[in-house]
Amino acid sequence: MEDHRATRIDARPAPAVRRYVGSYAGFDLRGFPAGVHCGPPGRMLTAVISLSDPLEVATGVDDGSPVTRFGSVAGGLMCRSVAIHHDGHQRGVQVSLTPLGARAVYGMPAAALVHQLVPLDELLGALGVELADRLRTATTWAARFAVLDELLLRAVGRSDGGERVPRVRPEVAEAWRRLVAARGRVQVGAVAAELGWSRRYLTERFRSEVGLLPKTFARVLRFEHAHELATAHAPLPWADVAALSGYADQAHLVREWSEFTGRSPTAWRRGEVLLGTG
Numbered sequence: 001m002e003d004h005r006a007t008r009i010d011a012r013p014a015p016a017v018r019r020y021v022g023s024y025a026g027f028d029l030r031g032f033p034a035g036v037h038c039g040p041p042g043r044m045l046t047a048v049i050s051l052s053d054p055l056e057v058a059t060g061v062d063d064g065s066p067v068t069r070f071g072s073v074a075g076g077l078m079c080r081s082v083a084i085h086h087d088g089h090q091r092g093v094q095v096s097l098t099p100l101g102a103r104a105v106y107g108m109p110a111a112a113l114v115h116q117l118v119p120l121d122e123l124l125g126a127l128g129v130e131l132a133d134r135l136r137t138a139t140t141w142a143a144r145f146a147v148l149d150e151l152l153l154r155a156v157g158r159s160d161g162g163e164r165v166p167r168v169r170p171e172v173a174e175a176w177r178r179l180v181a182a183r184g185r186v187q188v189g190a191v192a193a194e195l196g197w198s199r200r201y202l203t204e205r206f207r208s209e210v211g212l213l214p215k216t217f218a219r220v221l222r223f224e225h226a227h228e229l230a231t232a233h234a235p236l237p238w239a240d241v242a243a244l245s246g247y248a249d250q251a252h253l254v255r256e257w258s259e260f261t262g263r264s265p266t267a268w269r270r271g272e273v274l275l276g277t278g
Contacts, residue, residue: 004029004030004031004088005028005030005214006028006032006058007026007027007028007029008027009026009027009141010023010024011026011027011081011141011192012024013149013152014175016155016156017152017153017156019101019140020098020100020152020156021095021105021152022044022096022097022106023095023096024093024095024096024145024148025093025096026092026094026144026145027090027094029088029089029090029195030088030089031088031089032086032088032089033088034087035088035271035272036061036083036084036085036086036271037083038061038081038082038262038271038272039057039081039082040223040260040261041077041260042227043098043099043180043217043220043224044096044097044098045075045097045102045113045145046074046075046094046095046097047072047073047074047075047120048070048092048093048095049071049072049095049120049132049135050070050072050090050091050092051091051092051093051135052091053093054069054070054071055069055070055071055073056068056069056085057082057084058083059083059115059116059117060081060082060083060255060262061079061080061081061083061263062083063262067085070117071119072119072121072128072131073117073119073120074113074117074119074120074122075113075116075118076112076114076115076211077099077115077211077220078112079115079216079220079259079260080259080260080261080262081260081261081262082117090273093135093144093148095148095152099176099209099210100168100172100173100176103167103168105124105152105156106123106124107123107158108123109208109209109211111207111208111210112211114210114212122173124155127154127155127195129221130151131147131151135147135148143186149268167208168209169205169209171196171205172205172210172243174195174204175191175195176217176236178194179214179221180221182221183221183222183224183246184221184222185218185222186218188214188218189204189278191214199234203215207232219256220260222245222247223245223247223256224247225244225245225256226242226244226245226247226253226257229241229244229245230265230269238250238253238265240263241253253265
């Protein structure tokens, strides 16, 4: 059997786009057994541009969701993992976009994309086509990240021009920051009170911008923390993962994990051949 090889290169976006884009990652995975990778929900909207064969992705794991092929794909915030079907080889670039940056880059609120996967060029038009072409032509990761900086800055400039895209309410932006900083372990009512809003009003405004209820987003953040602990190179026992990420007990973690991934923690770990590759 072919020895597997995993390359992952992470990079920070240029300062001019950092308000909107959290990170870039280049990946080159080869020689792994074929399978289905659970792309977990998290705080960021994700766009992936394949540098090889089209991506085969479904919006749910083991639930009969149809598989769609994408040369490049943009996803909104999710409450469950996406299923990424692979033959043991994947090569591409991932962009993590903040929900508050969706207006600046895509020209629409993150709520318009919630629970969806769409071709990236549907959102960016000709700029999306140019982005994919130039990324595939570039020969180094540094060059590809420079292309992302240039074209995403152009996308932001386009939304700042002529027909201005409405800005995110500062209270919604602050609520998002507080939830993220606390990894979801904060009472939504307390955040609303600190902002001078009622809980109901914050919930309505947050959902209309981000696409998820603040309470649901807090659950996603807590799961995201648990997922980070579970995918570490020296993963902790599940009971410790549960305690550190704010679950009442391991049984609570198991219920949430099953809801967000479609699999129990044990079945998820057994099926993830790409674990440890980033």
